[in-house]
Amino acid sequence: MTTICVDVMGADKEPAVLLEGVAQALAADTDLEVLVAGAAEFVEPFAASHDRARALVTTEVITMSEHPAQAVRAKKDASIVRAAAAVRAGEADGLFSAGSTGAVLTAATFGVGRLKGIKRPALSLPFPGISGRPTVFLDMGANADVRPDVIVQFAQMGRAYARAVLGVAEPRVGLLCNGSEETKGSEMALAYHEALAAADCGFAGNAEGTDILAGTFDVIVADGFTGNVALKSIEGTGKFVLKRLKAAMGASLKNKIGMALLAGSLKSLAGELSGDEYGGAVLLGLRAPVLKGHGATSARAVCQGTLAAVRVVRAGLTEKIADACELSA
Amino acid sequence: MTTICVDVMGADKEPAVLLEGVAQALAADTDLEVLVAGAAEFVEPFAASHDRARALVTTEVITMSEHPAQAVRAKKDASIVRAAAAVRAGEADGLFSAGSTGAVLTAATFGVGRLKGIKRPALSLPFPGISGRPTVFLDMGANADVRPDVIVQFAQMGRAYARAVLGVAEPRVGLLCNGSEETKGSEMALAYHEALAAADCGFAGNAEGTDILAGTFDVIVADGFTGNVALKSIEGTGKFVLKRLKAAMGASLKNKIGMALLAGSLKSLAGELSGDEYGGAVLLGLRAPVLKGHGATSARAVCQGTLAAVRVVRAGLTEKIADACELSA
Known part of the structure; x- marks a missing residue:
């Protein structure tokens, strides 16, 4: 039990x-x-x-x-x-x-x-990937400022989550950054990159915002400030797209019929982007x-x-x- | 001419x-x-x-x-x-x-x-708002690390853009943050908040990632690291939603017809999210x-x-x- x-x-x-x-x-x-x-x-x-x-x-x-x-x-x-x-x-x-x-x-x-x-618990959410492969994203906002050693723990916790819950044998861990090249980053992100590269945590390089929903990494880590901004940007875009499609529905009978036919798909999409499909965020x-x-x-x-x-x-x-x-x- | x-x-x-x-x-x-x-x-x-x-x-x-x-x-x-x-x-x-x-x-x-x-030129993009009111977003990635006085200049440049190009008389300027309350933020974001509040730049408080496409602010400023992460998260979500809808299309004849009827709306949506509707990003x-x-x-x-x-x-x-x-x- x-x-x-x-x-x-x-x-x-x-x-x-x-x-x-x-x-x-x-x-x-x-x-x-x-x-x-x-x-x-x-x-x-x-x-x-x-x-x-x-x-x-x-x-x-x-x-x-x-x-x-x-x-x-x-x-x-x-x-x-x-x-x-x-x-x-x-x-x-x-x-x-x-x-x-x-x-x-x-x-x-x-x-x-x-x-x-x-050192710090982190709020994580598995996002759906375009490829069908989810990405464990953390920290979504529990800690605004974190040191490089804390980011390494986030990577280790995210890797354990991907292994234990999602069944990924060797999770690829990415660092959320403003470019995929290793020379990219704020001073803090460069320090995160260096610490992750030196640790045993499955680090595979920098990830961009486009990677969060692409399934290109099994885990993406960020400090809670950056993670929250990304999370809310994704949420806002989901809302924007669904509202625009609903608005388009009123524009013509053709659109109205199109939306009605797609209603089931749109609803499941909203569920995926909200994290509800995975039961919510996990505090690691x-x-x-x-x-x-x-x-x-x-x-x-x-x-x-x-x-x-x-x-x-x-x-x-x-x-x-x-x-x-x-x-x- | x-x-x-x-x-x-x-x-x-x-x-x-x-x-x-x-x-x-x-x-x-x-x-x-x-x-x-x-x-x-x-x-x-x-x-x-x-x-x-x-x-x-x-x-x-x-x-x-x-x-x-x-x-x-x-x-x-x-x-x-x-x-x-x-x-x-x-x-x-x-x-x-x-x-x-x-x-x-x-x-x-x-x-x-x-x-x-x-001090630093900034890359800006007017995003469409759900309300129909666009939001000038900067910096999208020209400068990863910036000091508080540079964020103030970003706010002033963004305000000038909103006034001159979008015709907004008194633009409301927001700071991209991990929460709308003024106590929220990384140490750097708190310093940005303080500098913006003290300056003549139309500062109206903290914005969240959800605000970028909501039309709640006329201008939203961020350092280029955070701004790029938000921009790419929005772009990735747009791609994700359109791909999922296309995948849903194959799932049934009903969905196929629905998508065909909505094709025009989906195309214009992709244009809006890519910034093409506004002709691209402006280096201010x-x-x-x-x-x-x-x-x-x-x-x-x-x-x-x-x-x-x-x-x-x-x-x-x-x-x-x-x-x-x-x-x-």
Whole structure:
């Protein structure tokens, strides 16, 4: 049995939508147990009516608009804070939340705790590749400024993820840069390049923004500032293209019919670019796997996220990251 | 009469394709004169057969694969080097090239020359906004590392561009960052924020990657490292979406028909994301306007680029940049 703690509060959607996703995950995997963290009115009836579900009753919620670090400190009974504590106490093997990214990051880093020797946990997302080969992209924004030795750990964690979860034997790791040539880069990127080239981490050279969705690397690393800019640029372009296509739809009957015929493909495309197909972003470097789903979520995305957390637990990712970074786990 | 020097060599397409674009521009604007720079076999027959066209015969070409700075130094008779010199000598009012970005940057910076007082020229592109309102984005990669005072000049140059060319009276300038809150940012981004907030440049706060195509700011500034990563991430996402839609087309007859009906909209979308709709990237801060079109160009894109160069010249952008940066032009 694998136990995942699911925080059903703090997303843009109602807890009922998240619980519907949890029910789907329980139905899909009979070796899954869940600990649902949230307000009694939601989680108690759910636990009573579902096998393999227990309730973790909490009285507070951290909303998207609150300052993450302050809210995590102030709200000791917030669902995400209690969920992280439950994972640390061994009541669950992993955690899934669709709440505020900052609150999940902060609560998980302090509550679940870092693996000993990990300098900075990093937020990673497997992006789909044009070639069909996904690329693990990190850090998506957990750490704005990082030193070269931290980038090397990001590469090692990303490589462990690609091996353990995606089954890539020898992952090719790229450094996000302003050109593929090794002479390209800001002063900091040149220092990253030098450190990566000197380390045992599968480094294969500089990657460009165009490589993130091209499947040319198995892992692409960046500091959280650059990674967040790239992530949001991708997200914005996806939105732009879909909005333009929808606008084109109104322009003529021909376009309207074209869009209707393509609706299924457009929807799956939006899912791929949002990371929902892979169940959300994984916070790497903690003592147990923590997955962060999109706040504007759906029951299906919560189901995918919970099952992705199960896969990551069963793949032994935490132990493999410790090995990859040569830490005493 | 406005004279634009067009470098017809060094693109991924044959000079004949570029000359076809120049012919279209001449036909579209009867107050346009062109100086076509390239090999005699191409430019001499063109000049002989077109009114308002003169030939600038050159014997060398800088290809996409050459090291830009070395090639510009070594090939004194390269089309882009001679074109830049012709603009400096006053034989043309502006320059358009679809050659290697690095070669255009280097040849133009040294050949045309910087405006006195401009610390670093910056490569800018007006992106389409979802709202229909374009956003001038810079620096797209001319300068990997820049100091805060240089970012302030980028903001002033971008504001002058938005005013002079796009007709925005009071442009809102954003700083590309990993979050919209003013507390967000790398150490360098926080220093940029502080300098922008203290300067007269229309600064309106931090922008995220999602803002670049959203039309929420009239100008977004970044150092060339971050700007290039964002630009390439946008480009890669556009390619990814179009490829996925094309792949979906093969999946069923329904999708095939849908794609065929939408073909026109998809094509114009690709044009918008490549910058071709706006005639290419503008190198800001030089003594005359220099536009850089896509290397994988078309006659239509060269026509648009040449006409965009004309607009930028007639808008008096160079003088307005000098005013905005309080330089003695």
